[in-house]
Amino acid sequence: DFRTEKKKFVPLNLVPGDVVEYSCPYSLNNDIRNMNGVEREHFDNKQFCFDYIFVGSKLTFLKEYVRGSYNVVHKEEGNLYTSQFSVPPVVLTHRNFDCFCYMEENNVVVKKVLRIHISNGVLRKIPGCDFNADYKESTAITTFSNMSPRRVKVCDVYPKSGDFISLMCPSDYSIKPDGCFSNVYVKRYPNEEVKEEDRFNLNRKWDASKYNVVSIETVLKMNMITQGDKYSIFSKLPDVKDQVDFTCICQSNDEQDNLMMNVYINNTS
Known part of the structure; x- marks a missing residue:
């Protein structure tokens, strides 16, 4: 002061x-x-x-x-x-x-x-999605960064137990669901087969009707501590043994565009 x-x-x-x-x-x-x-x-x-x-x-x-x-x-x-x-x-x-x-x-x-x-605290990029296309690549801290929302609508990350994860949205978007990563989207029909061409289609569209919002405690059987705001969110994964999938998105202010972050814990494929 x-x-x-x-x-x-x-x-x-x-x-x-x-x-x-x-x-x-x-x-x-x-x-x-x-x-x-x-x-x-x-x-x-x-x-x-x-x-x-x-x-x-x-x-x-x-x-x-x-x-x-x-x-x-x-x-x-x-x-x-x-x-x-x-x-x-x-x-x-x-x-x-x-x-x-x-x-x-x-x-x-x-x-x-x-x-x-x-001072720095982490020595390598963390599993995460950064849709701020106009920022310098040299300052990125996530494995996927500088993705153009006009060309890329989805980002898949494969973290392990103990990893930090992060989602970062452009200034005219905000993170959904409210309270991500404490609340997350999960598929209503988790056993539904995902076509291979869809898994690798970076322009595939968000379909809210296929997802429910649940507490992360429901998915992991434990809580995660999150830090951030409606543009940038971080969390550190607890010790998770099972394969777990969930999603958060960046939604444009006019609600006409959605950018997906799919998290596949303990899943290498």
Whole structure:
């Protein structure tokens, strides 16, 4: 909170699962000195943390740089800008970025810097589906990523016990059913044969009439702890011995398009 923080440079070390809040009493209407053109442009457009962050001198979208970031919210009250986000439970590589706060102090506008370092916690990509096609492949944390919703409608993952799993949706979609992965879709007729051409058809369509919504406890005989919001969700699988199948989807805001994530636990085919 730069209203009370006296230092001009504040380092902050985070780990997966942390929640961080940032407050800055921006001096929006004052003549700001020592600001380069890039910062000035984004300052004028109110592209502030944590929706936007600076990686070096480049402005970047937080959700692209720290894949799976969730509960990214902000509010404005007068010139006070407050924002927060939750670090996802899965971070593959160290992340470093800055937030700049231009504020008045002793009748002079000064620049203060919050420098965030996030330590990695997982060393390999996790079974999951990321339908954010416009994000960089280099920041992906799931086995399937950067899939275009226009071309790919389904993603199949085959996790094992103890794996993290994740579903990430574009900003104009939301995760269904509510409370995924605590609640999931399961087939009404689980023994119904799936044609081989359908299994490998990435454009096959979601048919809600073929599924029921059930608690994951019904499927696994135990609960799973989930973390996330309506765009990104994570869970760590418990010790599961049996083969288990379930589904969650990304549904477009107009409810006209659905992107499927099929989870096949302990199933290698």
